[in-house]
Amino acid sequence: MCWSLKELIAPEPVQKQPVVAWGSAGSGGKEGAKIPDLRSEGRTSSQENRPDVYEKLGTPQGLWTGGEMANPVPSACCVVLAAVVVVYAQRHSQLESHTQYERVGADVTMKCGSMDWDAAVTWTANGTDIDESHLNGSYLVLKNVDLSQSGQYSCYEGSSWHLKYQTNLRVGMPPKEPVLMCRSNNYPKGFYCSWHLPTPTYIPNSFNISVIHGTKDMVCEKDAVPKNRCHIRYLQLFSTVKYKVTLTVTNPLGKNFTTLTFDEFAIVKPDPPESVVAKPVPNNPRRLEVSWQNPSSWPDPESFPLKFFLRYRPLILDQWQHVELSDGTSHTITDAYAGKEYIIQVAAKDNDIGTWSDWSVAVHATPWTEEPKHLTTEAQITETTSASTSSFMAPPTTKICDKGAVVGSGAMAVCWTAGLVVAAYSVLFI
Numbered sequence: 001m002c003w004s005l006k007e008l009i010a011p012e013p014v015q016k017q018p019v020v021a022w023g024s025a026g027s028g029g030k031e032g033a034k035i036p037d038l039r040s041e042g043r044t045s046s047q048e049n050r051p052d053v054y055e056k057l058g059t060p061q062g063l064w065t066g067g068e069m070a071n072p073v074p075s076a077c078c079v080v081l082a083a084v085v086v087v088y089a090q091r092h093s094q095l096e097s098h099t100q101y102e103r104v105g106a107d108v109t110m111k112c113g114s115m116d117w118d119a120a121v122t123w124t125a126n127g128t129d130i131d132e133s134h135l136n137g138s139y140l141v142l143k144n145v146d147l148s149q150s151g152q153y154s155c156y157e158g159s160s161w162h163l164k165y166q167t168n169l170r171v172g173m174p175p176k177e178p179v180l181m182c183r184s185n186n187y188p189k190g191f192y193c194s195w196h197l198p199t200p201t202y203i204p205n206s207f208n209i210s211v212i213h214g215t216k217d218m219v220c221e222k223d224a225v226p227k228n229r230c231h232i233r234y235l236q237l238f239s240t241v242k243y244k245v246t247l248t249v250t251n252p253l254g255k256n257f258t259t260l261t262f263d264e265f266a267i268v269k270p271d272p273p274e275s276v277v278a279k280p281v282p283n284n285p286r287r288l289e290v291s292w293q294n295p296s297s298w299p300d301p302e303s304f305p306l307k308f309f310l311r312y313r314p315l316i317l318d319q320w321q322h323v324e325l326s327d328g329t330s331h332t333i334t335d336a337y338a339g340k341e342y343i344i345q346v347a348a349k350d351n352d353i354g355t356w357s358d359w360s361v362a363v364h365a366t367p368w369t370e371e372p373k374h375l376t377t378e379a380q381i382t383e384t385t386s387a388s389t390s391s392f393m394a395p396p397t398t399k400i401c402d403k404g405a406v407v408g409s410g411a412m413a414v415c416w417t418a419g420l421v422v423a424a425y426s427v428l429f430i
Contacts, residue, residue, distance in 0.1 A: 120157075178196065180247045315364075
């Protein structure tokens with residue numbers, strides 16, 4: 001039989017046990033009985049010729065059958081498997097690993113478990129051997145650590161590669177003062193607070209927020225998404241008592257906090273208007289019709305009406321034009337440049353309290369333009385006739401000399417001679 005895996009990799013030495021011989025089922029064999037060497041005793045394998053064997057093993061005669069006795073030596077496959085398991089367990093057995101946090105720029109020293117300072121050890125970082133220049137005896141010393149040195153560090157004993165120590169090094173920074181913002185976008189139901197860190201810490205952070213209204217603690221229900229936000233429900237409307245919100249951030253390298261104190265009305269800020277649409281007005285080259293809807297998060301626009309702020313400009317200019325509207329969710333722009341594309345946005349605010357929302361998503365529109373007129377058939381005919389007449393030239397009726405018909409080097413001389421003869425005869429007849 002093969003040893004169990006637990007016996008093979010146990011760190012304690014396994015005590016030798018007497019070899020057990022097993023007969024067939026129901027043989028009544030006893031543990032601890034030594035198997036005699038039948039060959040050395042000159043015994044035969046027949047059942048009748050070995051009564052002394054029955055006596056030594058304590059097995060009743062008549063129950064012994066040749067070939068039914070168990071092999072006392074583990075098979076070859078078990079021996080090989082045992083060796084592989086032992087070597088693997090020595091080199092890769094997992095100790096209880098822990099996490100060690102260190103600040104960027106710090107000097108870090110790691111001990112190899114309970115090993116002595118002068119013990120021969122080997123250190124690895126993420127499975128790669130570390131140069132001995134970083135060792136002080138069996139201690140690992142890292143100077144001025146940075147983010148790239150985060151990882152798993154392991155220490156092995158000498159050449160046997162017994163794992164003695166393992167830690168997960170996380171290099172990071174303590175948190176700076178967090179950025180906290182509280183806002184009511186669904187007044188008068190309540191408000192929410194959100195937060196973030198101005199710079200990353202590269203290690204896990206935990207946040208704790210407390211809300212106090214006067215002397216009463218209030219519950220801030222955290223959102224599932226995003227995780228850095230929570231909601232508070234108003235318990236009393238139109239209260240003049242201030243709210244105090246404190247946010248504390250903590251990580252293994254330090255902690256920090258920030259506090260906000262505010263009135264109920266000061267944090268009211270609606271979400272931007274939705275479904276903004278801009279269209280040209282037919283037959284009006286300088287007008288654009290703009291419409292929008294109240295933000296869906298604003299719960300009661302009838303009891304708490306909103307006013308709006310419209311801004312628009314042509315794309316060719318950087319200067320905005322503004323219009324404030326006390327009611328309604330539409331407006332007609334009457335001074336647009338004809339044929340120029342415009343960009344338009346809208347913001348919202350409670351009529352009496354709070355601040356303006358962010359701008360809505362920008363929309364684009366171009367005022368109506370008249371379609372170009374096509375040329376009439378009569379005009380096209382007149383233009384064609386004029387072009388044909390101007391290009392027509394009547395041929396000359398008399399030719400003294402046709403240069404195109406005269407070929408040769410004396411063509412020009414012949415032409416001039418004929419001209420002079422004509423001129424002479426004309427003088428004589430005068």
